[in-house]
Structure formats: C-alpha cells, structure tokens
Amino acid sequence: VPRGRCSEECLPGFRKSVREGYHPCCYNCAPCSEGEISNHSDSELCKKCPENEWPNKAKNTCIDKVFEYLSYEEDILVLFFSITSVIFSTTSLLILGLFFWFRTTPIVKANNRNLSFIVLLSLILSFLSVFLFLGRPVDITCMLQQVTFGIPFTISASSILAKTIMVFIAFKATRPGSS
CATH class of the missing domain: 1.20.1300 (3 helical TM bundles of succinate and fumarate reductases)
Structure with missing residues (x-):
C-alpha cells in the first residue's frame, strides 16, 4: 500500500489545522491556545487544563499553579x-x-x-x-x-x-x- 504524506508530524503542544484547498491529510500545525495542551503527536484538538493548573511552556502537560504572595513569615x-x-x-x-x-x-x-x-x-x-x-x-x-x-x-x-x-x-x- 503506497503511503503519501504532505505534512510533518505535529509535536505535542500543537494541534492539526486543516489547510484550505488541500487534501484532508495535509495540515498545518497550530500551537494550542492559552490554557490548553496536547500531550501526544498529531493531536486533532487541544485539551483545557483544570482550574487549579496551567500549561507548561511547551504546552504538552498541565502543571500546578504556584501562587506568589507577600508572606507574613518570610518576607x-x-x-x-x-x-x-x-x-x-x-x-x-x-x-x-x-x-x-x-x-x-x-x-x-x-x-x-x-x-x-x-x-x-x-x-x-x-x-x-x-x-x-x-x-x-x-x-x-x-x-x-x-x-x-x-x-x-x-x-x-x-x-x-x-x-x-x-x-x-x-x-x-x-x-x-x-x-
């Protein structure tokens, strides 16, 4: 069976975005929006992080939010x-x-x-x-x-x-x- 590919694999942190006027197997890789991740290659959609987490820089996993504030004990x-x-x-x-x-x-x-x-x-x-x-x-x-x-x-x-x-x-x- 012949295989053809007109797009590179989308890495984690990106999702497939269909190219207008091209075959459905041809796509661009769009970065996930703010607050969303994709944790595997060639994701169709990005998933939102839970309320108490946010994406890491690569947008491939959710991490706990760290709250910074002026603490009574140490500042x-x-x-x-x-x-x-x-x-x-x-x-x-x-x-x-x-x-x-x-x-x-x-x-x-x-x-x-x-x-x-x-x-x-x-x-x-x-x-x-x-x-x-x-x-x-x-x-x-x-x-x-x-x-x-x-x-x-x-x-x-x-x-x-x-x-x-x-x-x-x-x-x-x-x-x-x-x-």
Missing part, C-alpha cells in the same frame, strides 16, 4: 510595608488629634477643618489597607483590597482637589479689580 518586604504603614497611619492619627484638639482656633478653621478631617481619615484608611495585601489571598480579602484602597484614596484626592479649588476661588475673589 522582609512585609516587615517594611507593615512598619511604614503603621508609622504613616500613626502620624496621620496624631495630626488628626491635633486638628481635633485645636478645632476652634482660627488657623484650623481657616484650613477648612471638615475637609482636613476627611483627608486625614481617608489617608489613615489608605495606609491601613496595606495589611489586606499581605498574606495568602482569599476571596474576602481580594474583594476588600479594591474597596479599602480605592475609596479612601479617591476621597482623599478629591478632598485635596476641593481644598485647592476653594483656595483658588478665594484668591480670585480678593484680587484687586476682580468683581
């Missing part, structure tokens, strides 16, 4: 971030206490104490949100990370912008020749 960065967060949140808390203690003085009133309180509280929450990014992530911490960093940061930035606009308006109103 010097965790210690640095924790200490920095505590220092900044404590400093902000002390400043907030000073603002509250002297809230009736003219300098605090002139500094728009309500917006200052909001800025300081949101900064404290932003600094403390660092602790949600440390340790092995679980569903609840992943959800809280976005909220506890994003909302206080947005409130802080918008409050600073509001204070800046108020200063701009105050200077514009007191400029000689302005109405």
Whole structure:
C-alpha cells in the first residue's frame, strides 16, 4: 500500500489545522491556545487544563499553579510595608488629634477643618489597607483590597482637589479689580 504524506508530524503542544484547498491529510500545525495542551503527536484538538493548573511552556502537560504572595513569615518586604504603614497611619492619627484638639482656633478653621478631617481619615484608611495585601489571598480579602484602597484614596484626592479649588476661588475673589 503506497503511503503519501504532505505534512510533518505535529509535536505535542500543537494541534492539526486543516489547510484550505488541500487534501484532508495535509495540515498545518497550530500551537494550542492559552490554557490548553496536547500531550501526544498529531493531536486533532487541544485539551483545557483544570482550574487549579496551567500549561507548561511547551504546552504538552498541565502543571500546578504556584501562587506568589507577600508572606507574613518570610518576607522582609512585609516587615517594611507593615512598619511604614503603621508609622504613616500613626502620624496621620496624631495630626488628626491635633486638628481635633485645636478645632476652634482660627488657623484650623481657616484650613477648612471638615475637609482636613476627611483627608486625614481617608489617608489613615489608605495606609491601613496595606495589611489586606499581605498574606495568602482569599476571596474576602481580594474583594476588600479594591474597596479599602480605592475609596479612601479617591476621597482623599478629591478632598485635596476641593481644598485647592476653594483656595483658588478665594484668591480670585480678593484680587484687586476682580468683581
């Protein structure tokens, strides 16, 4: 029986892809898509890896996913971030206490104490949100990370912008020749 072959063998990690206008035995070898493997030669289809695995570089076998995160036990960065967060949140808390203690003085009133309180509280929450990014992530911490960093940061930035606009308006109103 005569044998003919118009295509090379597709290696593991690739699948057969039919060439348009050629005989069905003629094919190209297409690499498996992201998240898929083929573990034998001349595969017709690639198989998806299970949820807790992903393909190796050759896309011929699935390997366990390795999660990398800042661990409480072994990372010097965790210690640095924790200490920095505590220092900044404590400093902000002390400043907030000073603002509250002297809230009736003219300098605090002139500094728009309500917006200052909001800025300081949101900064404290932003600094403390660092602790949600440390340790092995679980569903609840992943959800809280976005909220506890994003909302206080947005409130802080918008409050600073509001204070800046108020200063701009105050200077514009007191400029000689302005109405």
